[in-house]
Amino acid sequence: xxxxxxxLAAFVAAFWCQLGTAQILRLDLPGMATRVDNAIHAEIIxxxxxxxxDATDGAQWxxxxxxxxxxxxxxxxxxxxxxxxxxxxxxxxxxxxxxEAPTADDVRxxxxxxxxxxxxxxxxxxxxxxSLYTAHGGIYRTAQSGNDTIVLGRGEGYAVSGxxxxxxxxxxxxxxxxxxxxxx
Numbered sequence: 261x262x263x264x265x266x267x268l269a270a271f272v273a274a275f276w277c278q279l280g281t282a283q284i285l286r287l288d289l290p291g292m293a294t295r296v297d298n299a300i301h302a303e304i305i306x307x308x309x310x311x312x313x314d315a316t317d318g319a320q321w322x323x324x325x326x327x328x329x330x331x332x333x334x335x336x337x338x339x340x341x342x343x344x345x346x347x348x349x350x351x352x353x354x355x356x357x358x359x360e361a362p363t364a365d366d367v368r369x370x371x372x373x374x375x376x377x378x379x380x381x382x383x384x385x386x387x388x389x390x391s392l393y394t395a396h397g398g399i400y401r402t403a404q405s406g407n408d409t410i411v412l413g414r415g416e417g418y419a420v421s422g423x424x425x426x427x428x429x430x431x432x433x434x435x436x437x438x439x440x441x442x443x444x
Contacts, residue, residue, distance in 0.1 A: 289420065303372050
């Protein structure tokens with residue numbers, strides 16, 4: 261009975277911060293690269309699920325990932341946190357699933373990922389954070405193939421549609437941002 265309103269509230273909030281209004285975007289790599297504050301190739305070193313109780317919207321659940329790795333924009337080594345709506349704490353058996361959130365397999369501690377994120381003053385119920393851009397569409401697992409790191413694509417309509425080398429992703433991000441700067 262409450263599932264539809266919760267889903268709609270989570271969906272609207274997840275995209276509000278990125279767009280200013282609720283919309284569904286199909287982003288190619290240039291579209292993603294020019295809308296985010298940063299992209300990081302990193303290991304997930306921590307995951308925290310937290311709840312915020314709101315007088316109007318009730319309990320809202322969030323997941324924050326701590327990522328340690330390299331910025332794909334400038335190559336600096338960094339540790340950062342990114343947050344998305346939804347989360348399930350298996351230890352307490354509490355939380356809420358969000359259809360727009362990454363899967364549990366995508367956000368396991370120890371995974372190597374590429375994450376695109378943008379600062380958000382209010383993701384929902386006053387939570388200010390680096391928001392995982394486009395929710396599940398903003399994180400991609402990686403795999404090793406010999407000496408190459410491969411970013412695993414998600415299909416048409418995603419920023420990384422097909423599997424690609426991390427070096428090609430870095431180049432694509434840089435090219436997209438340079439083109440966008442020239443247009444400004």
